Amino acid sequence: MREIDRRSKHSRRVFLKGAATAVPVVAVASSVAVSIEDAWADEASTLSPATMKTLLKVARDIYPHDVLGDSYYITAIKPWDGKAAKDPAVKSLINDGIARLDQNAHDRHKLAYAEVPWEADRVVLLKEIEQSDFFQKVRGDLVVSLYNQKEVWPRFGYEGSSAEHGGYINRGFADIDWLPKA
Amino acid sequence: MAKFDLNDSGVVVIVGSGAGGGTLGNELAQKGVKVVILEAGPRIENHDFVNDEWESFSQLAWTDARTTSGTWRVAKDFSGLPAWIVKAVGGSTTHWAGASLRFDEHEFKVKSAYGNIPGANLLDWPVTLAEMEPWYAKAENKMGVTRTNGIPGLPGNNNFKVMEAGAKKLGYKTVHTGNMAINSQPRDGRGACQQIGFCFQGCKSGAKWSTLYTEIPKGEATGNLEVRPGSMVIKIEHDAGGKVTGVVYADETGAMQRQKARIVAVAGNSIESPRLLLNSASTMFPDGLANSSGQVGRNYMRHMTGSVYAVFEKSVHMYRGTTMAGIIRDEATNNPKRGFVGGYEMETLSIGLPFMAAFLNPGAWGRSFTSALDGYPRMAGMWLVGEDMPQETNRITLDPVVKDKFGQPVASVHFDDHPNDVAMRAHAYKQGAAVYDAVGATVTYPTPPYPSTHNLGTNRMSEKPRDGVVNKFGQSHDVKNLFVSDGSQFTSGAACNPTLTIVALAIRQADYIAGAMQKKEI
Numbered sequence: 001m002r003e004i005d006r007r008s009k010h011s012r013r014v015f016l017k018g019a020a021t022a023v024p025v026v027a028v029a030s031s032v033a034v035s036i037e038d039a040w041a042d043e044a045s046t047l048s049p050a051t052m053k054t055l056l057k058v059a060r061d062i063y064p065h066d067v068l069g070d071s072y073y074i075t076a077i078k079p080w081d082g083k084a085a086k087d088p089a090v091k092s093l094i095n096d097g098i099a100r101l102d103q104n105a106h107d108r109h110k111l112a113y114a115e116v117p118w119e120a121d122r123v124v125l126l127k128e129i130e131q132s133d134f135f136q137k138v139r140g141d142l143v144v145s146l147y148n149q150k151e152v153w154p155r156f157g158y159e160g161s162s163a164e165h166g167g168y169i170n171r172g173f174a175d176i177d178w179l180p181k182a
Numbered sequence: 183m184a185k186f187d188l189n190d191s192g193v194v195v196i197v198g199s200g201a202g203g204g205t206l207g208n209e210l211a212q213k214g215v216k217v218v219i220l221e222a223g224p225r226i227e228n229h230d231f232v233n234d235e236w237e238s239f240s241q242l243a244w245t246d247a248r249t250t251s252g253t254w255r256v257a258k259d260f261s262g263l264p265a266w267i268v269k270a271v272g273g274s275t276t277h278w279a280g281a282s283l284r285f286d287e288h289e290f291k292v293k294s295a296y297g298n299i300p301g302a303n304l305l306d307w308p309v310t311l312a313e314m315e316p317w318y319a320k321a322e323n324k325m326g327v328t329r330t331n332g333i334p335g336l337p338g339n340n341n342f343k344v345m346e347a348g349a350k351k352l353g354y355k356t357v358h359t360g361n362m363a364i365n366s367q368p369r370d371g372r373g374a375c376q377q378i379g380f381c382f383q384g385c386k387s388g389a390k391w392s393t394l395y396t397e398i399p400k401g402e403a404t405g406n407l408e409v410r411p412g413s414m415v416i417k418i419e420h421d422a423g424g425k426v427t428g429v430v431y432a433d434e435t436g437a438m439q440r441q442k443a444r445i446v447a448v449a450g451n452s453i454e455s456p457r458l459l460l461n462s463a464s465t466m467f468p469d470g471l472a473n474s475s476g477q478v479g480r481n482y483m484r485h486m487t488g489s490v491y492a493v494f495e496k497s498v499h500m501y502r503g504t505t506m507a508g509i510i511r512d513e514a515t516n517n518p519k520r521g522f523v524g525g526y527e528m529e530t531l532s533i534g535l536p537f538m539a540a541f542l543n544p545g546a547w548g549r550s551f552t553s554a555l556d557g558y559p560r561m562a563g564m565w566l567v568g569e570d571m572p573q574e575t576n577r578i579t580l581d582p583v584v585k586d587k588f589g590q591p592v593a594s595v596h597f598d599d600h601p602n603d604v605a606m607r608a609h610a611y612k613q614g615a616a617v618y619d620a621v622g623a624t625v626t627y628p629t630p631p632y633p634s635t636h637n638l639g640t641n642r643m644s645e646k647p648r649d650g651v652v653n654k655f656g657q658s659h660d661v662k663n664l665f666v667s668d669g670s671q672f673t674s675g676a677a678c679n680p681t682l683t684i685v686a687l688a689i690r691q692a693d694y695i696a697g698a699m700q701k702k703e704i
Contacts, residue, residue: 001497004559062547065556123548139547147539147555148236157559158501158535161233163386167376168339173503176340178496179347179621 002172004157006067040074046085047094050114054098055080055138057114061122062139063146065155072152076145080138097134104128184408186218188441193218194695195429195443197415197458200273201684202668203449204393205324207409208401209692215699216406218441219398220413220431222450223269228395231276231384235536238383242276244269248453249581252597255630259544264595265484266633267451271411272394274451274635275681276384279506280364280391281529282327283678284318287311288516289524289569292674295516296523301600302571303481307673308645308654317686325363325391325685326370335359336366336375339503341530344494344562348617349510349528356511360529363391363681364504370396377503379532413439416588418446418462418471418664426471426664432588445663445695445704447656449688452482452637452670456578457593459641459651472641472658472666477650479579481572481642482595483675484634486603488566489531490614491542492623493557500532500562508564513613514677522605525677526568528614533563541632554627562618566610567636569677571600578640636680641670655694656687663704667691
């Protein structure tokens with residue numbers, strides 16, 4: 001069978017360049033050692049870097065795929081900053097939602113949500129707010145913004161658009177080779 | 183190409199250009215009848231279709247406001263999207279999978295075959311399979327259905343091979359790559375299937391039959407058919423004698439136009455068609471046009487549906503190749519010993535990663551959900567589609583609050599499963615999982631129904647005017663020059679996919695309309 005190359009073509013370097021558009025490449029390179037997260041979260045204009053980083057954690061906890069690095073989740077949640085800038089209602093939806101999540105985390109663990117060390121504990125916190133508008137909106141957005149990234153598809157063995165390659169008629173539409181003989 | 187005057191009262195106006203409207207338009211045009219098709223959506227040719235699920239959805243899907251109610255899960259998960267159908271020239275024939283099956287004999291007489299089922303508003307069709315057979319034959323020939331007219335079946339893809347191997351192990355007998363209106367070899371000026379795999383996103387190669395690039399250009403070539411895209415019909419008008427005189431529609435610019443007509447045929451799919459009739463209420467017809475029976479909008483059917491996805495140890499790549507070229511027909515018979523009446527088909531189905539994430543278990547999250555998606559390349563899938571019970575309370579009504587941009591009340595879709603639907607779905611899930619278990623599935627996922635693709639029954643055919651909206655030719659019982667030409671005229675839904683029957687009925691209806699016009703009956 002023709003298998004898909006599932007290795008990441010999404011290099012760390014390209015991501016950093018893309019995320020920090022205004023910053024010269026040398027500057028980015030020298031700051032790599034600091035933290036990959038800081039580079040993107042500090043760019044947010046309306047939501048605070050801490051809020052962006054918590055959103056990232058929330059996104060990972062909602063749809064945990066250990067094969068995916070943070071970059072895909074960052075791409076998925078970054079647009080919330082722009083939406084919050086355009087609409088005060090979105091801004092408070094996110095800020096209030098994160099504040100509540102952090103408050104619950106403090107009550108239970110004396111830590112902010114993003115600092116709670118174990119996924120299982122964070123999932124309990126998410127379960128508590130599962131019916132909230134905040135959670136529903138973030139999850140509903142994420143199910144598209146994460147899985148609709150073309151860069152994500154090969155990681156799941158999905159090849160995307162095929163017409164421009166002549167379809168699969170000569171590319172393995174019927175190449176399964178492990179079935180028992182009928 | 184023809185261009186008819188708004189005041190030309192000799193034209194037949196058809197609302198909608200899909201399987202019903204597009205076919206009727208061409209058939210009438212071929213017979214020399216002047217036709218204007220008013221299509222609410224834009225004209226998007228097949229080379230502009232995109233192999234990208236969400237982008238294509240934005241390009242083609244009907245996303246105008248609708249509301250929902252009832253206990254069906256779609257009302258909760260996709261409350262504004264009861265149906266996944268198309269707003270574009272070609273209607274849902276751009277999106278359909280191509281499965282083209284004939285009804286069984288008993289499926290035209292369900293009241294006789296099933297008896298009294300509590301809660302079900304069963305009725306025999308005013309037509310029989312014997313009467314429909316010649317029209318089915320014409321439809322199969324027109325559409326180039328595989329395994330008819332000497333057309334070979336499509337080659338089986340990986341997804342089919344998994345299903346076939348499991349089916350044979352279970353002892354199922356009627357298992358093949360389907361009766362598909364998709365060219366397995368070049369035919370009718372269109373090429374053979376390239377196994378592209380995005381059948382639902384519009385067939386870029388044109389191998390799949392769609393009115394967009396078959397019926398409509400053929401009709402236009404006669405000089406008798408004019409298609410006006412971007413034309414949303416608001417109201418059907420009538421005279422003091424109770425005959426329809428034309429329609430009011432919003433044109434591409436949003437300006438209101440009045441097209442006069444000798445005959446109006448409604449083919450806007452089973453949600454918009456009853457909506458239009460209800461929105462056309464007048465002093466003479468206070469409950470809506472053609473609604474003396476009170477059945478307009480009622481008996482809404484959407485098929486018993488569901489999917490089973492199964493994950494295996496090794497790769498399947500189910501998304502490669504024709505989406506629905508695979509079927510098991512053994513469960514399609516009526517065998518009440520299973521605990522329900524009617525039957526169901528098992529058909530191969532694949533959706534891409536983006537739609538799998540959205541539809542596998544809407545609202546789900548966490549590791550059990552992501553574990554399923556991690557299995558995507560090793561997944562096989564099937565769709566379960568069976569006969570659901572018509573119920574008077576499952577219906578399209580006018581929403582009392584929400585209005586569209588032209589100020590017209592939008593359609594509100596209410597649906598509850600009938601106990602027979604629930605029993606059939608449970609059986610189908612179990613059998614679907616057994617097919618995959620037989621060839622080593624490590625896990626199977628019963629997947630809930632998607633927004634409805636098979637919308638049926640809301641202007642149903644009946645022998646007696648009190649039982650339904652239209653007669654055996656789709657002609658309104660109340661208004662002689664008003665016809666219904668889409669799946670809303672179905673008296674019952676049968677187990678199989680509806681398009682072949684819609685096309686066969688449209689060909690037959692064209693024959694009837696042309697004859698009646700010639701005899702000056704209408």
